[in-house]
């Protein structure tokens with residue numbers, strides 16, 4: 370993990386649509402670059418370098434006025450394309466008065482940003498997440514700052530065998546169950562899929578609270594990684610009622626969206642949402658609260674790991690059987706990084 374290396378040519382989650390009302394702006398760092406996100410009065414979200422071209426004042430300290438963002442220092446104004454549209458003390462606006470604009474797409478409640486070469490930013494490649502628009506589900510979203518490298522968060526989500534230890538009081542379940550469950554990991558063309566099935570098992574506390582299971586359950590955990598997000602479908606049906614043959618509508622489903630955006634080498638934006646198919650009795654709120662509690666437990670773990678890693682970045686680590694999914698993601702990311710690097714060299 371030495372040296373900050375990021376995949377750049379990707380759509381990353383920059384935030385939630387709900388983060389910005391018209392006229393609002395926020396400064397965030399992605400991949401070591403400072404960005405200001407802002408929504409114009411008519412609702413269009415833009416992403417610009419968060420540094421005025423005049424004297425380096427952060428534009429995120431300024432104000433949005435109609436279709437421009439104004440620097441708070443000497444009043445230069447910039448449009449969503451990064452071009453300065455007005456310099457108060459002069460008539461002419463030179464061509465050099467512009468700042469970097471990042472491609473940004475708003476879709477399905479998410480803001481997606483492209484941090485790499487803008488010429489390669491194809492909106493058709495924005496990841497699809499139809500759950501956010503599916504009336505079967507109710508969802509809530511959050512943004513957690515994580516004091517740990519992004520790969521630690523990927524590892525955490527790809528290897529759910531930590532559940533009985535870190536999350537015993539929420540989504541855990543007993544350790545023997547988790548370790549007797551085989552983790553199958555499959556490589557996809559641009560991703561990794563991990564499946565764990567736990568037939569005829571005892572429901573964990575969250576499942577009992579939300580869905581009122583009284584007996585044993587057939588439980589699934591299906592995890593799909595694509596750079597750099599993870600979709601996790603977990604849930605259960607009463608044991609023996611067809612969950613593993615695809616009959617799940619009568620059961621309890623939790624759909625987790627996990628957008629992982631590196632902030633710096635040692636910090637990460639974690640944008641997640643949790644959707645459930647039980648909409649009444651306050652279940653979506655209750656599940657969200659329990660999930661948030663669960664993820665705060667992960668946040669603490671990642672922070673502790675990062676302290677040790679930062680103290681000795683070259684120290685050896687080993688893999689165990691349940692790391693198979695995480696290992697596949699590392700292989701895929703390494704391949705994509707090589708491709709990006711060789712592409713960059715070719716185009717020089």
Ligand code: FES
Pocket residue numbers: 421422423424425426440441442443444445
């Ligand atoms: S620093 Fe932005 S207008 Fe002067």
Ligand SMILES: [Fe+2]
Pocket residue numbers: 525531532535536663664667
């Ligand atoms: Fe966890």
